[in-house]
Amino acid sequence: MADNKGMRVNEQIRVREVRLIDDGGNQHGIVSTTEALRMAKERELDLVEVSPNANPPVCKILDFGKYRFEQEKKLRDSKKNQKVLKIKEIRMQPKIGSGDLDTKAKHVQEFLDEGNKVKVTIRFRGRELAHTELGFDVLKEVEKRLTEGSYAIEKAPAMDGRFMSMTLSSKAKK
Numbered sequence: 001m002a003d004n005k006g007m008r009v010n011e012q013i014r015v016r017e018v019r020l021i022d023d024g025g026n027q028h029g030i031v032s033t034t035e036a037l038r039m040a041k042e043r044e045l046d047l048v049e050v051s052p053n054a055n056p057p058v059c060k061i062l063d064f065g066k067y068r069f070e071q072e073k074k075l076r077d078s079k080k081n082q083k084v085l086k087i088k089e090i091r092m093q094p095k096i097g098s099g100d101l102d103t104k105a106k107h108v109q110e111f112l113d114e115g116n117k118v119k120v121t122i123r124f125r126g127r128e129l130a131h132t133e134l135g136f137d138v139l140k141e142v143e144k145r146l147t148e149g150s151y152a153i154e155k156a157p158a159m160d161g162r163f164m165s166m167t168l169s170s171k172a173k174k
Contacts, residue, residue: 094134105145
């Protein structure tokens with residue numbers, strides 16, 4: 001039988017004695033490895049080392065192919081239930097019009113309602129860098145236009161080179 005991520009099976013088990021659990025879950029105590037292998041062969045199953053660090057190692061009589069399939073199935077199912085967190089970015093300039101600001105704020109709200117994080121970024125060009133307070137005002141205005149209590153500020157507005165940004169995340173739905 002092939003080795004599966006460090007797990008030893010049948011003849012790969014190289015210790016003299018093992019603590020044996022049969023396919024019904026019954027404990028047989030400490031048995032010689034050859035005796036455990038013989039019992040597994042009688043039942044047409046495999047002897048699998050489930051706890052190699054124990055003293056003596058714990059081995060189980062089971063169908064290794066089926067066991068490996070069950071483990072992979074558990075792994076697939078656990079990955080299915082994970083939610084991938086996405087960071088959406090909305091970019092604008094400090095001299096944005098009121099209507100455009102409404103539209104951008106609406107998009108930010110939609111992203112937050114979907115459960116995404118949103119990074120709102122203001123890009124400064126040329127002389128605009130002398131007036132970073134305008135960018136700060138725009139970010140505060142975006143914040144005002146969002147639904148109260150639907151978001152949390154994860155990163156407060158801060159300058160990063162030519163950009164000022166803040167990160168918002170949606171509050172967990174109860």
